[in-house]
Amino acid sequence: MERISAEEALNIVLDKVRAKQTSQNIQLNEALGRVCACTVYAPIDNPPFDRSPLDGYALRSVDTSGASPEKPVWLRVTGTIYAGDACTKRLEHGTALGIMTGAMFPPGCDCMVMQENVRIEDGGTEILITGPVGAYENYVRAGEDIRKGQLLVEAGERLSFAHLAILAAMGFEDVSVKRLPVLGLFCTGDELAATGSPLPPGKIYNSNETLIGQRMRELGFVPKILPASGDDAGMVAAKIDAVIEEMDGLITTGAVSVGEKDIFHDVFKILGVQKLFWRLNSKPGGAILCGIYRGRPLFCLSGNPFAALTGFELIVKPAIGKIASRGDLAIRKQRVKMAGGLAAKPVRRFIRARIENGAAKFPAEHLSGQIFSITGCNCLLDIPAGAALDSGGEVEALLF
Amino acid sequence: MERISAEEALNIVLDKVRAKQTSQNIQLNEALGRVCACTVYAPIDNPPFDRSPLDGYALRSVDTSGASPEKPVWLRVTGTIYAGDACTKRLEHGTALGIMTGAMFPPGCDCMVMQENVRIEDGGTEILITGPVGAYENYVRAGEDIRKGQLLVEAGERLSFAHLAILAAMGFEDVSVKRLPVLGLFCTGDELAATGSPLPPGKIYNSNETLIGQRMRELGFVPKILPASGDDAGMVAAKIDAVIEEMDGLITTGAVSVGEKDIFHDVFKILGVQKLFWRLNSKPGGAILCGIYRGRPLFCLSGNPFAALTGFELIVKPAIGKIASRGDLAIRKQRVKMAGGLAAKPVRRFIRARIENGAAKFPAEHLSGQIFSITGCNCLLDIPAGAALDSGGEVEALLF
Numbered sequence: 001m002e003r004i005s006a007e008e009a010l011n012i013v014l015d016k017v018r019a020k021q022t023s024q025n026i027q028l029n030e031a032l033g034r035v036c037a038c039t040v041y042a043p044i045d046n047p048p049f050d051r052s053p054l055d056g057y058a059l060r061s062v063d064t065s066g067a068s069p070e071k072p073v074w075l076r077v078t079g080t081i082y083a084g085d086a087c088t089k090r091l092e093h094g095t096a097l098g099i100m101t102g103a104m105f106p107p108g109c110d111c112m113v114m115q116e117n118v119r120i121e122d123g124g125t126e127i128l129i130t131g132p133v134g135a136y137e138n139y140v141r142a143g144e145d146i147r148k149g150q151l152l153v154e155a156g157e158r159l160s161f162a163h164l165a166i167l168a169a170m171g172f173e174d175v176s177v178k179r180l181p182v183l184g185l186f187c188t189g190d191e192l193a194a195t196g197s198p199l200p201p202g203k204i205y206n207s208n209e210t211l212i213g214q215r216m217r218e219l220g221f222v223p224k225i226l227p228a229s230g231d232d233a234g235m236v237a238a239k240i241d242a243v244i245e246e247m248d249g250l251i252t253t254g255a256v257s258v259g260e261k262d263i264f265h266d267v268f269k270i271l272g273v274q275k276l277f278w279r280l281n282s283k284p285g286g287a288i289l290c291g292i293y294r295g296r297p298l299f300c301l302s303g304n305p306f307a308a309l310t311g312f313e314l315i316v317k318p319a320i321g322k323i324a325s326r327g328d329l330a331i332r333k334q335r336v337k338m339a340g341g342l343a344a345k346p347v348r349r350f351i352r353a354r355i356e357n358g359a360a361k362f363p364a365e366h367l368s369g370q371i372f373s374i375t376g377c378n379c380l381l382d383i384p385a386g387a388a389l390d391s392g393g394e395v396e397a398l399l400f
Numbered sequence: 401m402e403r404i405s406a407e408e409a410l411n412i413v414l415d416k417v418r419a420k421q422t423s424q425n426i427q428l429n430e431a432l433g434r435v436c437a438c439t440v441y442a443p444i445d446n447p448p449f450d451r452s453p454l455d456g457y458a459l460r461s462v463d464t465s466g467a468s469p470e471k472p473v474w475l476r477v478t479g480t481i482y483a484g485d486a487c488t489k490r491l492e493h494g495t496a497l498g499i500m501t502g503a504m505f506p507p508g509c510d511c512m513v514m515q516e517n518v519r520i521e522d523g524g525t526e527i528l529i530t531g532p533v534g535a536y537e538n539y540v541r542a543g544e545d546i547r548k549g550q551l552l553v554e555a556g557e558r559l560s561f562a563h564l565a566i567l568a569a570m571g572f573e574d575v576s577v578k579r580l581p582v583l584g585l586f587c588t589g590d591e592l593a594a595t596g597s598p599l600p601p602g603k604i605y606n607s608n609e610t611l612i613g614q615r616m617r618e619l620g621f622v623p624k625i626l627p628a629s630g631d632d633a634g635m636v637a638a639k640i641d642a643v644i645e646e647m648d649g650l651i652t653t654g655a656v657s658v659g660e661k662d663i664f665h666d667v668f669k670i671l672g673v674q675k676l677f678w679r680l681n682s683k684p685g686g687a688i689l690c691g692i693y694r695g696r697p698l699f700c701l702s703g704n705p706f707a708a709l710t711g712f713e714l715i716v717k718p719a720i721g722k723i724a725s726r727g728d729l730a731i732r733k734q735r736v737k738m739a740g741g742l743a744a745k746p747v748r749r750f751i752r753a754r755i756e757n758g759a760a761k762f763p764a765e766h767l768s769g770q771i772f773s774i775t776g777c778n779c780l781l782d783i784p785a786g787a788a789l790d791s792g793g794e795v796e797a798l799l800f
Contacts, residue, residue, distance in 0.1 A: 028595075028610055029625075032617050047769065048599055055659045082661055084590030084630075086601040100659045102591055102703065102769075104602040145770040152772075161618050162774040165611035165705065169604070169771055173596035190484030191502055195428075196573035199448055201486040202504040207569035210428055214561035217432050225429075230484075259455045259500050261482055303502065305565065369447065369502075370545040371569055372552075374562040 003281040005348075006314045010331070012276050013290055013319045017297050020181050020248055020323050025174045028164045033220050034177035035325045036157050042150045045143035046169050050105040053140050056114040057127055058099040058106060060091060061135040073129040074121075081106065096127055111137040146170070156325055181248035181323045185213050185223040186239070189254040189303050190230045190261065207371060208253040211305050212312055219329060221320065223251070231255055233266035241271060244296055248323055251316055254303030256289045264289050264300045273298060282348040284368030285310030297323075304368040310350050313380060313398060332399045336360040337392055338381070344388035350380040353397065360397055403681040405748075406714040410731070412676050413690055413719045417697050420648055420723050422579045428564045433620050434577035435725045436557050442550045445543035446569050450505040453540050456514040457527055458499040458506060460491060461535040473529045474521075481506065496527055511537040546570070556725055581648035581723045585613050585623040586639070589654040589703050590630045590661065607771060608653040608708050612701070615712065619729060621720065623651070631655055633666035641671060644696055648723055651716055654703030656689045664689050664700045673698060682748040684768035685710030697723075707768040710750050713780060713798060732799045736760040737792055738781070744788035750780040753797065760797055 004012075023037035052058065059075060067073040080098030081087050091097060091108035099105070099112055111133045119128040146152070152170065153163050159175065167175055193203040206228050216223045226243065229236050231254075244250060255263045256278075268275055273291035280286045284307035289300040299316045301308040314331075321329025339361040342351070353362040354377050362381060363373035379397040389395065404412075423437035452458065459475060467473040480498030481487050491497060491508035499505070499512055511533045519528040546552070552570065553563050559575065567575055593603040606628050616623045626643065629636050631654075644650060655663045656678075668675055673691035680686045684707035689700040699716045701708040714731075721729025739761040742751070753762035754777050762781060763773035779797040789795065 029613060029617075032614050044599065046604075046771070048604060049602065053767075053769065055657070080660075082590060082631075084592070084602055088601070100661060101657065102589075102604075140767075140769065144767075145765075146772050160775065161611060161614035162771070162777070164614045165607045165771055166775065168595055168610035169607035169705075171593075171595050171597075171599060171605045189502075190482060192484070193571075195568055195571050197571075199444065199571060201488070202449065202484055204446075204448060204502075205569050205571045207565045210568035211561060211565035213429065214432050214564045217429075218561050231482075257455070257501065260480075261500060305569075365545075367453075367540075367545075369453070369540065371446070371562070371565055372546050375560065375566065377562070 003279045003286065004277055006280050006282055009277050009280055009288070009290070010315055010318055013297065013315055014322055016276060016292055017249070017319050017322050019325045020179060022179045023176050024179050025176050027174050028168055028172065031159050031164060031175050031177055032161065034159050034180075036153045036155055036159055036163070037176040037178050039155045040152045040167065040172075040175070042146045042148050042152055043170055045148045046146035047140060047142055047144065049142050051140050052099045052101060052103050052105060052112050052138065054112065054114050054138055055100050056112050056138070057096040057118060058091065058109040058112045059096040059129075059133065060093065060109055061111045061133050061137070063094060064129050064131070064133045067129045067132050069130045075127050075129060077125055077127055105139065110135045111139055114138065156327070158326065158328065178325050180221065181320060182246060183216065183221055183223050183320060184226055184243060184247045184250040185209060185216070186226040186250060186252045187228040187254060188231060188236055188252060188263070189228070192228045192254075194228070207305055208303065208308050211309060211371065211374075212251060212253065212301070215309065215312060219317065220326070221324070231261040231263050233263040233270060236263060237267045237270040240267065240293070240298070244294055247296055249297045249299065249320060251312070252298065252300045253308045256300045256302060257287045280314070282350060285314060285350065288315060290315065302368070305371045306352065306366070306374060307368040309374065310368075310380060313400065314350070334379075334397050334399060335394050336379070336381070336397045337394055338362075338389050339391060341391045341393075342383060342389045344386050345383075346385055348385045349383040350398070351383055352377040353379050353381045355379050355397060360395070401675070401678045403679045403686070404677055406680050406682055409677050409680055409688070409690070410715055410718055413697065413715060414722055416676060416692055417649070417719050417722050419725045420579060420581050423576050424579050425574045425576050427574050428568055428572065431559050431564060431575050431577055432561065434559050434580075436553045436555055436559055436563070437576040437578050439555045440552045440567065440575070442546045442548050442552055443570055445548045446546035447540060447542055447544065449542050451540050452499045452501060452503050452505060452512050452538065454512065454514050454538055455500050456498075456512050456538070457496040457518060458491065458509040458512045459496040459529075459533065460493065460509055461511045461533050461537070463494060464529050464531070464533045467529045467532050469530045475527050475529060477525055477527055505539065510535045511539055514538065556727070558726065558728065578725050580621065581720060582646060583616065583621055583623050583720060584626055584643060584647045584650040585609060585616070586626040586650060586652045587628040587654060588631060588636055588652060588663070589628070592628045592654075594628070607705055608703065611705050611709060611771065611774075612651060612653065612712055615709065619717065620726070621724070631661040631663050633663040633670060636663060637667045637670040640667065640693070640698070644694055647696055649697045649699065649720060651699045651701065651712070653701045653708045656700045656702060657687045680714070682750060685714060685750065688715060690715065702768070704768040705771045706752065706766070706774060709774065710768075710780060713800065714750070734779070734797050734799060735794050736779075736781070736797045737794055738762075738789050739791060741791045741793075742783060742789045744786050745783075746785055748785045749783040750798070751783055752777040753781045754778050755797060760795070
């Protein structure tokens, strides 16, 4: 198969994967970061009733017309309304009610005056108003924040703390969200040893499971980890066959190059996987094999950690983003200045880097087997084939 | 008590709260975003042994000196080493071993040659080398990525997917992290109704629990929710007294202004809370009361949702950041251009806004009781008292 560009490969994959359609109702306090499954409109006004923004006295504006320090208006205080009180009794002409912040305005009243702007007389049974109060002065109307029927959250939006607070203010206990895709992670290689026990000669600890698995967690997915396997095509094929129906996609690492033990070519043959592409015309992560098996995508990444991560960022992240209806996981690019130079190489490269104040710093050591210098990186620099870059030169960066 | 600036208030609080010192060992796959409790050094090299970066033949460079197309060197192939194989047998002069990517180099060998650069003869039992191969050509040395004893993660660093992958590559199964602070969230107010049931007249649904609770989750904390309470100072005091020993801090909302039902002044008296400050000289969120009770901070926020959020961002977030050893939660500021104008007001204000491409857009409606326009905001604009701002004017923004 021809080597193709990362862009062509991604288009092939995006054309084949579909957004997961099923949804579920979950409690608001479990829904942070989830994708809203349906458009939600306001079932009630917020605030739900006309209410006072301050502590003071609720009154009728007409009663105060013509009031002045010389000709003050006296109003009889008939009680106090606290926040939370139901208030159905009409306010009569010539009377006022004490009202607290957040309390419902009584019918008949159309304004309030702050405590500090009245004179309280006769032990609080009367107040003296020394100036006119306008209609709807210090008056919060029902629906001023949110009007009943108003659009609150659109289907496909990712729920933030603010969305959830709005839904709570509307009285919702739960919300319909897209189900998270079930994504498997399966690391292969005879060289892999489990962490937590001594390392036999010739073996390495399995860091890809953590590298890719924790990157997925950072993005909001909890991968289903399959125990790592050795390089046995029959066993690997049987394992994939046994679990694929529970999955919306499967990510593997290892055994996708051209060596004798690069078993995924055989695995694809054994299972009859529809191959989408094999190998990109870029490094690292060029050795990536993708296919569709029983309707599910298989993303087979390199066993070299940084190559696996590059393949993940270029192809898997946007693809699982589509499956999960997560538009924020599409490829995002930014032009950046290089904080150092790079000699030309004949192949397009993706170099790990950190953008800080618009400049991209990159480590001197960035071989595909190296993981230490991944720490702190927040992008991949896209270095075209044959390009020699001086410090200060501009390139495109793919943001993590 | 005097109204003070947000900065003075925060300093008072930061001076009183202490970083939680206890730590726990947790599995790597549960440790994403947690704060590393001790400095970790590499227990082994990575790679752990000298290994081949490619598929080909491992050999001794001295055997190839003087090789040319006219005078090729013949080497006997004595076997193949695969990734994961232990390899202790010394490579003899005049011989080569097939070697696969990631496989351990045998003792005695100091280079390898790619498969495509040799001629394979006699069914693979001999190879023909037509040029000299340099010492350590195509040779990855043990420790090239990480050297045994090297600093891996410093105490206090927040663990990213890359840190965790590095720890996995070193064979660690778990990591020591700071324990998360236990933070209570307690909403009060006679006006609060629980979501999920019809709204009685005069009541509002409790959105603060979700607003503050989900904002805390976004920052990596899972608050311990206490059931909301009415405005009864004795009951609220008893509740706080009953739970405070299980907490590292408690956040409340409601009842901190000057009204009759602003019960937290009484709660502080009943419990004998050491008052740190009451009220900021800014709006909204000016009504915030903080104290220390049995060594734990009490953060009593306004009942108005946006005022509560502002108090949370100005005071609580950096304070719980200190308790949790989360330096990333300290106040972060940025100068931004206003995308619209604002008339002067006599008081310092914090206006919700969204920074996009360096300009801060803010909603026309931003009263403290309003929550709808919090959606999408990523900062608070710090508008000085008395400042009239034109579109394009610069202000300081506190980043969420």
